[in-house]
Amino acid sequence: MTLGPLLIGIYVFVLAGFVGFEMITKVPPTLHTPLMSGANAISGITVVGAVAAATTAPPTIANLLGLVAIVTATINVVGGFLVTDRMLRMFGKKKK
Amino acid sequence: MSHEVIRSNLVPIIYLLSTVLFIFGIKQLAKVKTARRGNTIAAAGMLFAITGALLELGVVDYRWIGAGLILGTIIGALFAIRVQMTAMPEMVALFNGFGGIASALVASSVYWSVVVEGGASGTVYDALGTDEAITVMLSILVGGVTFTGSLVALLKLQGRLRKGQPILLPARHFITFGLLFASLAAGGIAVGAGAPDSMVWVLSLAGGALVLGVLLTIPIGGADMPVVVSLLNSYSGLAASMAGFVIGNPLLIIGGAMVGAAGLILTQIMCVAMNRSLLNVLVGGFGVGEGTAGGSDEYTGVTSCGPEEAAMVLENAESVIIIPGYGLAVAQAQHAVRELADLLKSRGTKVTYAIHPVAGRMPGHMNVLLAEADVPYEELLEMDVINSEFKNTDVAIVLGANDVVNPIATKDPSSPIAGMPILNAHEARSVFVVKRSLSPGYAGIKNELFEYDNTMMIFGDAKKVLQGLIGEVKGL
Numbered sequence: 001m002t003l004g005p006l007l008i009g010i011y012v013f014v015l016a017g018f019v020g021f022e023m024i025t026k027v028p029p030t031l032h033t034p035l036m037s038g039a040n041a042i043s044g045i046t047v048v049g050a051v052a053a054a055t056t057a058p059p060t061i062a063n064l065l066g067l068v069a070i071v072t073a074t075i076n077v078v079g080g081f082l083v084t085d086r087m088l089r090m091f092g093k094k095k096k
Numbered sequence: 097m098s099h100e101v102i103r104s105n106l107v108p109i110i111y112l113l114s115t116v117l118f119i120f121g122i123k124q125l126a127k128v129k130t131a132r133r134g135n136t137i138a139a140a141g142m143l144f145a146i147t148g149a150l151l152e153l154g155v156v157d158y159r160w161i162g163a164g165l166i167l168g169t170i171i172g173a174l175f176a177i178r179v180q181m182t183a184m185p186e187m188v189a190l191f192n193g194f195g196g197i198a199s200a201l202v203a204s205s206v207y208w209s210v211v212v213e214g215g216a217s218g219t220v221y222d223a224l225g226t227d228e229a230i231t232v233m234l235s236i237l238v239g240g241v242t243f244t245g246s247l248v249a250l251l252k253l254q255g256r257l258r259k260g261q262p263i264l265l266p267a268r269h270f271i272t273f274g275l276l277f278a279s280l281a282a283g284g285i286a287v288g289a290g291a292p293d294s295m296v297w298v299l300s301l302a303g304g305a306l307v308l309g310v311l312l313t314i315p316i317g318g319a320d321m322p323v324v325v326s327l328l329n330s331y332s333g334l335a336a337s338m339a340g341f342v343i344g345n346p347l348l349i350i351g352g353a354m355v356g357a358a359g360l361i362l363t364q365i366m367c368v369a370m371n372r373s374l375l376n377v378l379v380g381g382f383g384v385g386e387g388t389a390g391g392s393d394e395y396t397g398v399t400s401c402g403p404e405e406a407a408m409v410l411e412n413a414e415s416v417i418i419i420p421g422y423g424l425a426v427a428q429a430q431h432a433v434r435e436l437a438d439l440l441k442s443r444g445t446k447v448t449y450a451i452h453p454v455a456g457r458m459p460g461h462m463n464v465l466l467a468e469a470d471v472p473y474e475e476l477l478e479m480d481v482i483n484s485e486f487k488n489t490d491v492a493i494v495l496g497a498n499d500v501v502n503p504i505a506t507k508d509p510s511s512p513i514a515g516m517p518i519l520n521a522h523e524a525r526s527v528f529v530v531k532r533s534l535s536p537g538y539a540g541i542k543n544e545l546f547e548y549d550n551t552m553m554i555f556g557d558a559k560k561v562l563q564g565l566i567g568e569v570k571g572l
Contacts, residue, residue, distance in 0.1 A: 033184060039354070083187060091131065
């Protein structure tokens, strides 16, 4: 049996999905929001693809699409991680 | 090291490291003690990933990339620093949308540069490869739906779009499914079309996806937004995974799949907490035009009181449970409620909070809000834990919650909320319900609790009522 790139990708996708399910079951409700916004920041990983899409300097439509992708994905990443940290900092406060 | 060595050896190792950091990060994010560190670890994983992506490119013109990264960082940081904790659901919805559109744009960019600007002859699948051609179309579809779906959710959360009420178009199921099939068909035709002709089909697909996101979200009411936001979170992960297939990068596939799973789990938790199926939520229209089953809408025998009277009851209470709901967020009353709790605790009263899983507009909304007001999370108890406590409790204070304390859910099988797990506030010796009026909650039905003999309504804005109570208790 030889696996082409698509099948390997599907294997990886399915297995990663299971890893996600296993890790997140039994998460306490207190963390639902931070977990969601932290996971949301990770979905900005698409920035890796966006970086490759905006390489050439003369502005073409493909480049412009890539540029907008970088901006939106970076907002997602930076904003997502920062806002999650802000929330979790509040949870960590010590009682007086 | 030559660039080829970097590309084929170093970069994949960096991506693997990044994957491991994501997994550790998410795992720690799911435990209270380690959550903050988990978030930092995941962020470090992202930094490695972006470094890897830049190394993979080698020496190219970085101006656009740099500008995009800097601009995105500034905007993202501003959002994160300035957002109010009460507006967190809107923030998450907006970021979901950005993630979705980014993935769709990456796929569009690949299509554009290879097929349109690359001047490919032959068909799209000749130019891109069949797998890549199909995943390009799927990325555009999922990313587009996530984008506009999230924007509509955002507007609903802000109380715009008919105040978040469901918007029901005639023949909406027919239109929605028709458009879904049309979009899929356009994507399919685009894959098989000759390169020059494919553009119109790709644009049709993109347009269809954007409209579809709107159509799927407008029939769903504001209080079902916790489900919708969780589901869109899942979609944004799925879109990133699809983009990973397009550019052949396992890091995107893995990161996206894990986010997709996380979003689905939260979606499931929200649905169980309402005893409704995901389909029932997505079909929408909940609480609209349903005749109230079992009894009339008219309230009889409702008693109300002012803060003075309530303060006298609180004075003698040994235990108090506070039940926060969306009304608390609207009134921005989280600090006032903490102040009242502190005051009662200083008088020797035991105070805890009962949190219903769907209280608010986002999973965990109340927890974030109360954490902002420095309420220790140990005092916030889940429904399963606290429900047996109500019968031994002197006072339950319901603050801006409604359907989640309606006893009819456990009694009348014909009620729209039949079978929904509720907080047993009615079992407390006295119940105070702080509410502006007797208007129905999201389910559009009357709340039996308000008529109970042990229930007293305190009409008014949650924050003002709490301030009144604080004043009265201090004066005792």
